[in-house]
Amino acid sequence: DAKTTQPNSMESNEEEPVHLPCNHSTISGTDYIHWYRQLPSQGPEYVIHGLTSNVNNRMASLAIAEDRKSSTLILHRATLRDAAVYYCILRDVQIQGAQKLVFGQGTRLTINP
Amino acid sequence: KAGVTQTPRYLIKTRGQQVTLSCSPISGHRSVSWYQQTPGQGLQFLFEYFSETQRNKGNFPGRFSGRQFSNSRSEMNVSTLELGDSALYLCASSLLVGRDTEAFFGQGTRLTVV
Numbered sequence: 001d002a003k004t005t006q007p008n009s010m011e012s013n014e015e016e017p018v019h020l021p022c023n024h025s026t027i028s029g030t031d032y033i034h035w036y037r038q039l040p041s042q043g044p045e046y047v048i049h050g051l052t053s054n055v056n057n058r059m060a061s062l063a064i065a066e067d068r069k070s071s072t073l074i075l076h077r078a079t080l081r082d083a084a085v086y087y088c089i090l091r092d093v094q095i096q097g098a099q100k101l102v103f104g105q106g107t108r109l110t111i112n113p
Numbered sequence: 114k115a116g117v118t119q120t121p122r123y124l125i126k127t128r129g130q131q132v133t134l135s136c137s138p139i140s141g142h143r144s145v146s147w148y149q150q151t152p153g154q155g156l157q158f159l160f161e162y163f164s165e166t167q168r169n170k171g172n173f174p175g176r177f178s179g180r181q182f183s184n185s186r187s188e189m190n191v192s193t194l195e196l197g198d199s200a201l202y203l204c205a206s207s208l209l210v211g212r213d214t215e216a217f218f219g220q221g222t223r224l225t226v227v
Binding site: 036041042043044045046049087091099100101102103104105106 | 117144146148155156157158161163168169171203205207214215216217218219220221
């Protein structure tokens with residue numbers, strides 16, 4: 001399984017942008033980069049995904065390096081509700097259409113009021 | 114629409130017993146995956162079912178098994194429970210197939226083995 005590396009923890013202030021990095025140097029040409037987050041006492045929640053181009057949605061932006069060996073999840077204005085563990089995941093499809101997410105340890109994001 | 118529903122939310126079992134956990138996916142979703150989350154190992158993939166067939170399996174002993182019904186609902190079973198099986202068990206469902214599929218997770222079943 002292709003691996004990702006993330007910082008164990010990060011801290012930011014409310015209403016400031018947050019940049020969460022992820023390294024995935026062994027990414028293959030057809031691996032999608034997915035981000036999920038897990039709020040306390042809840043299951044993981046999809047945030048965003050991309051292949052090569054930068055992506056934006058209502059929750060966040062995903063910036064993907066040109067060589068695809070790293071990516072950054074951007075929360076434009078963090079709120080206290082964004083405090084969670086953020087996981088960067090490469091979609092591993094061993095069988096056509098199979099669903100398997102390989103979670104690393106993730107980054108625990110703390111937001112200060 | 115309703116999200117992924119897992120029952121029960123909490124469960125306490127004795128070592129050596131067996132347990133069955135249930136997952137109802139989002140309506141129309143045919144792929145259901147199961148994960149185990151522990152403080153030491155994090156989130157680990159157990160298995161995935163699609164149209165009643167197990168398509169992928171994680172690195173867990175044979176005591177862990179599952180099945181999917183024709184309505185896409187899924188169950189997982191753990192036999193001969195061990196203390197180390199205490200964990201949060203999460204179920205996820207997906208609509209589409211392929212690498213860019215979004216997975217929707219339930220809130221999990223917290224299993225405590227005593």
